[in-house]
Amino acid sequence: MKFTPSKINFFLLFKLPSAFFTGIRVKSISRKQTVVKVKHRWINQNPFNSMFWAVQGMAAEFATGILVMQSIDVSGRKISMLVTNMDATFTKKATGKIHFECNQGEEIDRAIEDAIKTGEGQTVLLTSEGINEDGISVSKFQFEWSLKVKT
Numbered sequence: 001m002k003f004t005p006s007k008i009n010f011f012l013l014f015k016l017p018s019a020f021f022t023g024i025r026v027k028s029i030s031r032k033q034t035v036v037k038v039k040h041r042w043i044n045q046n047p048f049n050s051m052f053w054a055v056q057g058m059a060a061e062f063a064t065g066i067l068v069m070q071s072i073d074v075s076g077r078k079i080s081m082l083v084t085n086m087d088a089t090f091t092k093k094a095t096g097k098i099h100f101e102c103n104q105g106e107e108i109d110r111a112i113e114d115a116i117k118t119g120e121g122q123t124v125l126l127t128s129e130g131i132n133e134d135g136i137s138v139s140k141f142q143f144e145w146s147l148k149v150k151t
Contacts, residue, residue, distance in 0.1 A: 003029055003070045016062075024059045029066060031074075032105035036063040036128075040095045051094035053139075057086070060128035060141035063102040067126070068145055071108045077116055078150040084123065085144035094130060094138040102128045111147055121148035 005026040012020040022044040027035040036059045038044065044055040061083065072079045104126050111124040123146050130139040 003066070003073070005029060008066060012062075016058075019058045019062060022055045022058070024055070024062060026062075026066065027099065029070070030105070031070070033101065033103040034063045034066045036060075036066075036100045037097060038100075039097045048093070049095070051098065053088070053090065056090075056094055056098065056100075056130055056139050057088065057141060059098070059100045060088075060130065060139070061086075061143055063100040063128040064104075064126040064143050064145065067102055067105050067108050068124075068147070071105065071112050072147075074109075075112050075116065077112075079112060079115060080146075080148050080150055082146045083143050084146045087142045088139060090139045092132070092136055092138040094132065096133045098130045098132055098138060100128045100130050100141075102126055108145075111145075115147050115149050119149060121146055123147070 008026045024038045027037045038059045040051045046052040068081050111122040115122040123144055126143050128141050129137055132138050
């Protein structure tokens with residue numbers, strides 16, 4: 001699959017419909033960085049009139065996961081990927097448009113290269129921070145991805 005925002009957003013509809021229907025969309029993708037956006041709406045709000053934490057988590061995980069998927073595709077190898085740990089911090093109510101960004105594509109490439117060279121599973125810690133329209137951080141997620149070459 002070619003990794004373009006439109007193709008990935010189409011993928012969301014069929015493979016991750018809960019993310020699609022809550023408004024999560026890929027805004028941009030490159031080999032080094034992914035930006036995922038989500039807008040606070042009725043469908044994704046909590047009782048306190050802000051974005052539900054799980055919707056923020058889906059957008060944040062998707063920003064990191066897309067980079068992992070893309071790096072695996074470029075490697076040409078069959079590599080399993082799994083989130084083995086997650087940590088989150090919430091600093092402000094998430095309202096309006098929130099952008100989640102991960103810019104660690106090079107770290108992912110190195111972890112995949114190590115997994116291929118050694119044949120052993122590797123982990124990579126990826127960060128995705130949610131920024132509102134005023135440029136203020138509303139949440140920060142860290143995902144530990146496990147990567148292992150399939151035999």
